[in-house]
Amino acid sequence: MNGVTRSVEKKSLRDAYGATLLELGDSNKNIVVLDADLSSSTRTSKFAKKHADRFFNMGVAEQDMISTAAGFAAAGKIPFVSTFAIFATGRAWDQVRQSVCLSGMNVKIVASHGGITVGEDGPTHQALEDITLMRVLPNLTVIVPADAHETSAVIKKVAETDGPFYVRTSRDKFPVLFDEGQPFEIGKGTVMRDGSDVTIIACGVMVSKALTAAEILLADGISAVVINMPTIKPIDEDLILKMAETTGAIVTAEEHSVIGGLGGAVAEVVSEKRPCPVVKVGMKSGFGKSGKPEELLNAYNMNSAAIVEASLRAVSMKL
Amino acid sequence: MKLTNDVEELNKIARELRIDILTMLNKAVSGHSGGSLSAIDILTALYFGRMKHDPAMSVEEDRDKFVLSKGHGAPALYAVLAKCAYFERSQLNSLRKLNAMLSGHPFSPSTPGVEVSTGSLGQGLSMANGMALANKLDGKKGHVFCMMGDGENQEGQVWEAAMTSAHYGLDNVVAILDHNGLQIDGAVSDIMGVEPLDKKWAAFGWEVIEIDGHDMAAILDAIDRALAVKGKPALILAHTVKGKGVSFMENKAEYHGVPPSDDELKIALEELLPA
Ligand SMILES: Cc1ncc(C[n+]2csc(CCOP(=O)(O)OP(=O)(O)O)c2C)c(N)n1
Numbered sequence: 001m002n003g004v005t006r007s008v009e010k011k012s013l014r015d016a017y018g019a020t021l022l023e024l025g026d027s028n029k030n031i032v033v034l035d036a037d038l039s040s041s042t043r044t045s046k047f048a049k050k051h052a053d054r055f056f057n058m059g060v061a062e063q064d065m066i067s068t069a070a071g072f073a074a075a076g077k078i079p080f081v082s083t084f085a086i087f088a089t090g091r092a093w094d095q096v097r098q099s100v101c102l103s104g105m106n107v108k109i110v111a112s113h114g115g116i117t118v119g120e121d122g123p124t125h126q127a128l129e130d131i132t133l134m135r136v137l138p139n140l141t142v143i144v145p146a147d148a149h150e151t152s153a154v155i156k157k158v159a160e161t162d163g164p165f166y167v168r169t170s171r172d173k174f175p176v177l178f179d180e181g182q183p184f185e186i187g188k189g190t191v192m193r194d195g196s197d198v199t200i201i202a203c204g205v206m207v208s209k210a211l212t213a214a215e216i217l218l219a220d221g222i223s224a225v226v227i228n229m230p231t232i233k234p235i236d237e238d239l240i241l242k243m244a245e246t247t248g249a250i251v252t253a254e255e256h257s258v259i260g261g262l263g264g265a266v267a268e269v270v271s272e273k274r275p276c277p278v279v280k281v282g283m284k285s286g287f288g289k290s291g292k293p294e295e296l297l298n299a300y301n302m303n304s305a306a307i308v309e310a311s312l313r314a315v316s317m318k319l
Numbered sequence: 320m321k322l323t324n325d326v327e328e329l330n331k332i333a334r335e336l337r338i339d340i341l342t343m344l345n346k347a348v349s350g351h352s353g354g355s356l357s358a359i360d361i362l363t364a365l366y367f368g369r370m371k372h373d374p375a376m377s378v379e380e381d382r383d384k385f386v387l388s389k390g391h392g393a394p395a396l397y398a399v400l401a402k403c404a405y406f407e408r409s410q411l412n413s414l415r416k417l418n419a420m421l422s423g424h425p426f427s428p429s430t431p432g433v434e435v436s437t438g439s440l441g442q443g444l445s446m447a448n449g450m451a452l453a454n455k456l457d458g459k460k461g462h463v464f465c466m467m468g469d470g471e472n473q474e475g476q477v478w479e480a481a482m483t484s485a486h487y488g489l490d491n492v493v494a495i496l497d498h499n500g501l502q503i504d505g506a507v508s509d510i511m512g513v514e515p516l517d518k519k520w521a522a523f524g525w526e527v528i529e530i531d532g533h534d535m536a537a538i539l540d541a542i543d544r545a546l547a548v549k550g551k552p553a554l555i556l557a558h559t560v561k562g563k564g565v566s567f568m569e570n571k572a573e574y575h576g577v578p579p580s581d582d583e584l585k586i587a588l589e590e591l592l593p594a
Contacts, residue, residue: 064480066445067445070446075457094439098438104428
């Protein structure tokens with residue numbers, strides 16, 4: 001896909017999740033869904049209406065919800081568990097570790113409201129640490145889809161793949177980047193735009209920002225590769241190393257803390273196997289605050305301009 | 320598995336299992352004595368007197384399941400599972416050793432008969448609820464038993480789970496509270512009071528059945544009564560003695576996480592072996 005022909009249509013990732021879950025629920029009777037009093041926001045409410053017998057509202061009790069899901073999995077069910085990203089990963093981290101990951105339980109945690117684009121609800125609700133918290137857990141696969149269509153593909157793949165997953169979606173609508181029905185492969189990044197001077201590796205809403213940044217860079221005579229990296233763990237090492245080799249400079253872009261997320265994962269790979277500069281774009285200022293999603297992305301330098309600047313810096317630091 | 324109603328027989332098994340617990344803990348040179356000994360009579364009644372289960376899983380459809388939420392009581396569970404032939408008895412000798420089947424706390428991927436991994440207190444009842452909800456969905460008749468400690472009842476998640484069992488009318492869940500009055504740092508009442516447990520569980524929508532958790536006939540009767548409860552979950556509030564059966568361990572918080580030394584094991588075996 002070439003960034004230039006990108007559409008500006010925006011679609012909701014959580015809507016895509018709700019619709020896909022409903023569809024899967026029709027065909028796979030083993031799927032059960034748990035939510036913690038946020039089903040209208042996470043969009044599990046659609047499944048709840050159609051499959052009331054297989055929907056379990058656990059109330060405002062995220063820790064109980066995660067462990068209950070592990071019990072369902074131990075009994076052979078495929079539980080999808082949803083709430084806001086901050087509560088699924090922060091409030092219930094020990095339950096995700098002990099009840100789910102330790103035994104490799106087939107639990108699918110699909111959390112909405114990841115990142116700063118949560119917006120007006122402010123810092124209590126903006127998950128900027130969730131990827132780090134989940135990435136460190138053994139057995140857990142961590143996925144951040146970039147648009148609504150990729151979300152649908154991810155959910156389908158996750159439902160048919162045994163083992164625990166964390167999938168982060170969003171509150172806000174994101175630009176559509178992919179065709180509907182495009183298949184998804186776990187652990188593979190995709191080259192969205194080719195280039196030669198620097199590689200921008202992005203996930204979530206930052207993929208579209210990276211594509212815009214690449215166009216700006218081209219005007220400056222810098223040719224940037226843009227990679228969509230939805231699977232944060234296991235990360236696509238081969239692709240990262242190949243890009244480190246061919247472009248010699250990497251920028252990462254995520255709607256998340258620069259500590260331990262996508263940027264951390266990429267840096268871990270190159271520092272051990274093929275050192276090159278890695279400049280991270282992401283949250284560098286602690287907690288967020290209230291505001292509109294786009295205002296916040298700009299206020300905290302998670303935008304195309306920041307990616308351009310980071311790319312210039314990465315290029316200037318080439319070994 | 321062939322079950323028995325014979326209280327004498329069950330008491331004999333429990334005494335043998337106490338010996339197994341102390342012996343494996345001594346060999347491991349670490350692990351939890353007190354809470355294993357307070358729980359073993361109840362576990363014996365469950366596995367040899369009441370639970371529909373079978374190492375060959377021949378009763379998979381409506382089999383009963385057990386969750387040891389107080390995972391540090393693993394030696395008691397391992398002793399029972401070995402006697403039921405879920406695994407070779409010799410495995411007890413390598414408890415807590417590198418690459419052994421028997422981990423310090425129950426770890427389901429490595430140990431046959433262990434349903435879920437526990438050890439981080441407060442999570443077992445939630446997992447039992449998930450298993451019980453799945454049984455209801457599938458029309459399976461099996462019950463899920465879950466044993467907790469009284470100190471464990473200080474965990475907030477226990478009460479979240481208590482609400483869930485009641486809210487969903489899980490009469491296929493039977494919780495057992497090993498109420499030995501002690502935790503690690505001392506008496507539960509001194510550390511962080513949890514009483515009145517009977518009224519609390521009743522107020523959370525549970526049928527509460529209070530017994531002496533070392534009276535085998537009373538335990539069997541309590542399980543029967545719990546299984547007969549309809550429309551809501553049942554809790555067996557079992558008054559127990561931490562370290563039960565070994566004079567110098569009884570009611571001593573100090574033996575929570577301490578195995579018997581060689582000398583202590585000798586004395587303990589003299590007390591437990593029939594004269
Ligand atoms: C979440 C968690 N916190 C702390 C511990 C450490 N710990 C192990 S046993 C225990 C005391 C448990 O007391 P109780 O539930 O009364 O157990 P029992 O006396 O029956 O052994 C503690 C604090 C733990 N295993 N899990």
